[in-house]
Amino acid sequence: MKEIRLTRGFLKKPINSVLILLSIVLLIEALSWSIGYDIKAHKVQQQGGSVHYVGILLRSLILPEIVTLFITITLLNYFHKWLKLNAVENDWRSIGRYEVRFFPVLLISFWVFNPVTQTIRFLLSRFPDYSIGDYWNQYIVDTYAWSVYFTYLFPVVLIGYTALNISLLQDFLHQRREAQETAEAEAAKAAQEALALSATFLPKPTVPSSFLTYLKGKDALGELDFPVNDAYYFTIEERFYYAELTKGRYMISKTLNELEAELDPSQFFRIKRDYIVNRQAV
Template identity: 30%
Template structure:
């Protein structure tokens, strides 16, 4: 679909920990079934004695706790993996989603090798305390091919659940919050420049279309995004935003403000080579240096070639 919005890849840490607990528990039960089937981990011999209490203790303490740590570690690694490969958005198509799944497959496979020795080592320290014995650690807790295979299916289930849940949330939030009618832009611009940003409102995470933002501001090293009626906290610095936003739509009028030009009403001479910038809602005014005005005029002139702009300059000749 032409000009369809791209789905942002946020890989956020879920605020609903109950979901993580449930998914992790399902994965642990799946792991325990596979390990029991292969005769590994002697703790499961309790099932043969119909010792359900001991089995539940083993599942919840010796397995769930450490696999939960693995899931948290994977969330952290997945974010850096996406950052390393510069995965910020994917096309809202079947092909785009399938490529997204395949791109993260090496990350999942590698995470098993990376985290299984850590979680199994910690598990052994707890289970065998204080009688540590190499013959117990190896081969029961040492990562081998059989154990890797046992972890493979649960890891795919757990970690793809995390990846696709984030993808689904980003998609629904994008659909639920359509942006303002965009200024003229090309399909190439959509691929190059960011069209969404992670933001927080009342400590709740959201995906904010950048064209909904009137302006970005920094105050005492805290960063904000202002929309109609709401103020969001963001984590990106203005220098990062300036590099990621479309310069035909956003302009840094001073050290503290990046303005969405769609909301620019006018800029007029004030004093001492400074200009006063007014917005369409008449609720905010900013000060801009003459040197920045020259750059802004060039941008507005380029925009006028494709569509008239409502901003006007009342500066002296």
């Protein structure tokens, strides 16, 4: 596979960012509890218990940052459209150049998502005591600072490139599976064509005849098995049945009625009641 077609299936569904964020939050929480259990337990007590702690975590962190990731991944998706990135060559150098092109997007994404994220955080955290002054000063003006920017930079770059590479890997695996299925289908088709071609050169099986082909005859010298086609005719004399051959006359055990039923009608026909004649002998 020389190139990877960029369908961006993962990036087109920004809801996938929720899974990434929740995984990171759960990992951080698990690490913080395992490293500083006493500190975390004290913090939970200060917040009024585990229910209040989880509520604050949702309102101040998880839900606002879902908006952050939603906007970031949407920017990555639309950046593909703006640059008309539809495919990337399947080698490390090309993939590296492809990913470097998105670094500026992640650097400037803060200036796009920050006002939206902070607005969501304000609405959730300060409910129902809203103040326009607090909103503007604490959640907008004060957040446009380098300290806040660099706080966001690493996780945004990490999660952005994680989403970008998951999308790229999905496209690669999907196209490789398609290529394998196509190759298998072509191989099966070629095998069928080869089998059909070889069948034309094979001798056709002979269908066994359903008509009588051999008879046993008897004369003064003994018995003889002979092909029925060698007989000129079959007849009856004095209640005995005979086959007339080039070699002579032989007594047979079958009656004319039996012979008429068992012989090939295209080869033999009956004359009156006493004879069944071979057409080739006429």
